[in-house]
Amino acid sequence: MSAYRDSHGKRLIDYWRPSVAVDTAVLTVRDGRLCVAVVEKDGARRLPGTFLHEGELLADAVRRSLDLKAGIRGLAPRQLHVFDAIDRDDRGRVLSIAHMVAVPDAVLADARLEPVSSVKDLKYDHDDILKLAVDRLRAEYREAPDPAGLLPDTFTLLDLRRLHEAVDPDGIPRRDTFRRLMEPKLAATGELERGTVGKPARLFRRR
Amino acid sequence: MSAYRDSHGKRLIDYWRPSVAVDTAVLTVRDGRLCVAVVEKDGARRLPGTFLHEGELLADAVRRSLDLKAGIRGLAPRQLHVFDAIDRDDRGRVLSIAHMVAVPDAVLADARLEPVSSVKDLKYDHDDILKLAVDRLRAEYREAPDPAGLLPDTFTLLDLRRLHEAVDPDGIPRRDTFRRLMEPKLAATGELERGTVGKPARLFRRR
DNA sequence: GGAATAGTGTCTCTGAGACAGTATCAT
DNA sequence: ATGATACTGTCTCAGAGACACTATTCC
Known part of the structure; x- marks a missing residue:
């Protein structure tokens, strides 16, 4: 055997x-x-x-x-x-x-x-x-912003929010609370998104 | 094969x-x-x-x-x-x-x-x-009081605290905070511990 | 009464949540 | 200017933590 x-x-x-x-x-x-x-x-x-x-x-x-x-x-x-x-x-x-x-x-x-x-x-x-x-x-x-790396290299907080909402439609806080939770865990690029209507959003990167 | x-x-x-x-x-x-x-x-x-x-x-x-x-x-x-x-x-x-x-x-x-x-x-x-x-x-x-059931059927909050301290000597809160966290997750028996010095402690049971 | 242990009233600090305001873009 | 979207100042609320006080037993 x-x-x-x-x-x-x-x-x-x-x-x-x-x-x-x-x-x-x-x-x-x-x-x-x-x-x-x-x-x-x-x-x-x-x-x-x-x-x-x-x-x-x-x-x-x-x-x-x-x-x-x-x-x-x-x-x-x-x-x-x-x-x-x-x-x-x-x-x-x-x-x-x-x-x-x-x-x-x-x-x-x-x-x-x-x-x-x-x-x-x-x-x-x-x-x-x-x-x-x-x-x-x-x-x-x-626990963390996009831990699996599903987003492209740079992304806005709205992109991130939409992703997290797709992963779990419930249990996601409001827009401003979401940002305050996630922003300290992201790296700012200093750049802005272009070509969109409204105030342009900052672009972030994972850390 | x-x-x-x-x-x-x-x-x-x-x-x-x-x-x-x-x-x-x-x-x-x-x-x-x-x-x-x-x-x-x-x-x-x-x-x-x-x-x-x-x-x-x-x-x-x-x-x-x-x-x-x-x-x-x-x-x-x-x-x-x-x-x-x-x-x-x-x-x-x-x-x-x-x-x-x-x-x-x-x-x-x-x-x-x-x-x-x-x-x-x-x-x-x-x-x-x-x-x-x-x-x-x-x-x-x-997360919970004695989840593995290591204590006997009834026990005091001090017994519970000593057990949790043995499992993880760090990361255990003070006496009063510990009780406020654990007591809502326990069932009171209404009985008191006997034969000890000092004010007798209440006996609890797991739920 | 004194020592020892159990239990609690309350203050502070922090962080989440919510709201309404301000900022900056395209048109 | 107007509309749209991004961002933030600030209030409230809840919970953790710390301290000091009260309560109840044995000796």
Whole structure:
């Protein structure tokens, strides 16, 4: 069963082993709505995922699956939870190590996106993974301005506010309170937005 | 490699599979100090753990390992993180799904306990698991009175304060502030502590 | 009464929230 | 000038923290 033996030929790891998959909720904001990348396979909708290969790190497996299935690259996926229900996969015992990552809209040009507010009936326990991912992203956006870097290099406070509103429509303070919370956590560029009506807004950068 | 085949004999899951272990930081407070249960095996100190068996849930594997190695029962372990470094175990590729659980001191009568402030040089990456577990426990104790239920059924506010101080010596407010934060989250029993010097303290219960 | 511990009235400080004002642009 | 949008001065309110005072027991 195991390939590992010590110098006397004694088996060191002689245990049953489960298949291990990584499944990832890839989140973005498009048209003011929080969306998730969904793949269709054998008539069922699910999150992109793959099985862990030999000699591969979990984060690398996640990147491989996303590159393969959606042409996405250069991400920093984060672990959420291990789903281990005995019958979660009808092909046998499969542990799913759920991950999440958030990326700018443009990166997902070719992917199939669905608004998280209306996604349901994903295969396996992928609805649960999505819920964990959204909760985590919202918690992060409550703490800091655009922690996932979804905005371009420079942006106005209105841009930032609209983004945060898309991530979590509730639980966002008023315009002035929002600015007072976020501005100390941003870097001012000293430049102004141009070509807009009204007083031009200052441009900020992440720190 | 795989035992799973469909009705036509086609292999459904034909992947390399890693060994999967669960390792658990069992925390408690003894003599006013936060401690962790440590086991010694082949001359190395480590957290209690085991390999996942066929048809077994992760939480059940955790309970089995603790029952076996320390006689501990009836716990509700929680997942922390999957450690997946390629060379973390010199016997081969082993994923470790780190867990934590906190239990009353008395339950660990037979276990070997070490204060977390001085524990180091545990085998594998168990120092990292312990750090995650302690951070998690401290975060929980900042939010609620004795969330892990380490105190007996009824207790005074001083008992509670001493416990929270043991879990996290820093970041604990003054006596009166502590009470104002905790009292709304407790249930009053209407009874008083007896046989102590000074004004008798009210007894509370968790909710 | 005195020592020891429990409990509280109240002041201050800080920060979130809300409102209404002022500032600066395009047209 | 006018309308539109960005920005801010300031009031209020709530909660954390600190201090000093009162309360109740044992000796």
